[in-house]
Amino acid sequence: MPSSNTFKIITIDGGAAVGKSSTSKGLAERLELMHVDTGSHYRTLTCAILGSGADAEQSETVSKILEAIKLSTQIDGRTARLGINEVVPADSDLRSPEVNAQVSKFAAIPEVRKKLFAYQRSLADLAREQQYAGLIMEGRDIGSIIFPEAAYRFFLDADEATRAARRAKEGQTDSIAARDKMDRTRLAAPLVCPKGATLINTADHTLEEVIGKITHLIGS
């Protein structure tokens, strides 16, 4: 079992389609880490709220729906997935065009972020309990708000054309530029390169190179 002083917390932030998920999953495999995709947390809450018939403008209704939601976790290989009342939504529901179009609006609501803050931090304890060598968490505010104290914080970026081509290859309808604009300009936990984080341009490297570079930088 890894001792607590060797347990690593690695944060990976960046805009849509910069390569956060492939990089995080690859590092989780290589370094025996638990992987958490916090974008899927916002997608899960978005699905639940839309499924209850509310939209992001109905703040009181959204708060009531959030109060009734019980968060749970399902571990699937190296990935910890968020469930609501023990049910983890299908990936196809989390990545539907409707959720792609709405998720940034819900992610800008402070109550939505508050609902996830302690839960996301608690996943480090879960990873320790489950005897992973560390936790790798990807998102928009992980190195700035969720784990600002983490020893290893990275911010991935890539030009818009590269990112659009990646989404098209995945067959997804996604307004990357519009989502990034909302994520960067919102008041609550905006998308920023955290102070002191290492910036990596993924358009200049293959996935293996990015994984190799990060592995080297964290000294594993």
Ligand code: DC
């Ligand atoms: O990584 P993704 O595209 O699945 O994320 C979906 C949305 O969730 C993204 O547009 C912004 C929001 N998000 C966030 O606000 N904070 C995070 N830590 C992760 C995602």
